[in-house]
Amino acid sequence: MKENQRLIAVVDKPKCQTCQLCISVCPTDSITIKDGKAEISDTCIACGACVAVCPNEAIELKMTVSKIDE
Ligand code: SF4
Numbered sequence: 001m002k003e004n005q006r007l008i009a010v011v012d013k014p015k016c017q018t019c020q021l022c023i024s025v026c027p028t029d030s031i032t033i034k035d036g037k038a039e040i041s042d043t044c045i046a047c048g049a050c051v052a053v054c055p056n057e058a059i060e061l062k063m064t065v066s067k068i069d070e
Pocket residue numbers: 009025026027028029030031040043044045046047048049050051
């Protein structure tokens with residue numbers, strides 16, 4: 001088992017005001033609105049564009065660790 005670390009953008013949902021600015025800047029179309037809040041899929045390449053544009057500081061880049069079978 002190998003550990004895979006990767007940076008991904010994560011939405012702090014209570015802070016999201018659903019302005020959709022992040023969706024308009026994402027180069028990989030990784031952001032959708034789900035249940036009235038932005039949600040980021042694992043196609044995110046952690047470019048940081050959404051973090052910079054969010055007026056509510058609702059998005060952060062976080063390191064995630066997942067285990068992969070070899
Ligand atoms: S960090 Fe970049 S690729 Fe990831 S969701 Fe935000 S804008 Fe899209």
